Structures are given as structure tokens and as C-alpha cells.
Amino acid sequence: MSAEQPPRREVVTGVPRATRRPPGHAPARFEISEQTTLGTTYVRSLMRSQLRAALGALGALVLLVGTLPLLFALPAVLGGSPDSPAPFVWAALGFGVYPVMWLTARRYVRRAERNERDFTRLVEGR
Numbered sequence: 001m002s003a004e005q006p007p008r009r010e011v012v013t014g015v016p017r018a019t020r021r022p023p024g025h026a027p028a029r030f031e032i033s034e035q036t037t038l039g040t041t042y043v044r045s046l047m048r049s050q051l052r053a054a055l056g057a058l059g060a061l062v063l064l065v066g067t068l069p070l071l072f073a074l075p076a077v078l079g080g081s082p083d084s085p086a087p088f089v090w091a092a093l094g095f096g097v098y099p100v101m102w103l104t105a106r107r108y109v110r111r112a113e114r115n116e117r118d119f120t121r122l123v124e125g126r
Contacts (some may be wrong), residue, residue, distance in 0.1 A: 028123045039073045042122065057108035064100055
């Protein structure tokens with residue numbers, strides 16, 4: 001009977017896998033530039049997120065602008081003079097509608113920029 005020998009150790013030499021890729025190469029960037037199915041999926045995902053942001057902003061503006069006729073009819077319903085609702089209209093536009101439109105536009109731009117920043121991070125592999 002033979003004495004048991006310890007298991008043989010093997011040393012693997014070579015370039016680590018992480019450094020085999022060319023510098024600056026990211027899998028997502030390759031997929032997009034080669035227009036593979038996965039690359040198309042990445043781009044469609046960005047387009048869908050941008051479309052969601054745009055439709056959300058558009059929906060908010062449609063609700064805001066769609067209620068303006070009701071808001072402008074309010075002074076006549078409350079017994080005010082229908083001949084001179086101009087001060088109320090200007091006040092409603094200046095202090096109610098335009099700030100909300102500005103905030104909606106600002107929120108949309110921030111969301112669109114965040115979507116693009118996230119997509120860039122994905123593509124660059126950061």
C-alpha cells in the first residue's frame with residue numbers, strides 16, 4: 001500500500017480576465033454600436049423612459065390648461081361682474097398657471113437628464 005500524497009497544486013498564469021478587454025470597452029457600448037438585439041433593447045429602454053417623462057409632463061399640462069375655462073368662468077358663477085374678469089384672469093395666470101407650468105417643465109428636464117445620465121452610466125460601465 002502506498003502512502004497518500006497531498007493533492008497536486010497547479011498554478012494558473014495568464015492575463016486576468018478584467019484586463020483582456022481593450023481599454024474603454026464596455027459590453028453595453030459594444031452591443032449598441034453593433035446594433036445587436038440587446039443593444040436595441042438598451043436604446044428602446046431609454047426611449048421608453050424618455051417617452052414616459054414626456055407624457056407625464058404633457059398630461060400635467062393638459063390638466064392644467066384644460067381647467068382654465070372652468071377657472072375663468074368662476075367669477076361669473078360667484079356673482080362677479082362678467083364684464084370685467086380681467087384682474088382675476090391675470091392673477092390666475094400669473095400666480096397660478098405659469099408657476100405650475102414652469103415647475104412642470106423643470107421637473108421634466110431634470111427627469112430627462114437623469115434618464116440620460118443613467119443610460120450613459122450603463123453604456124460606459126461605471
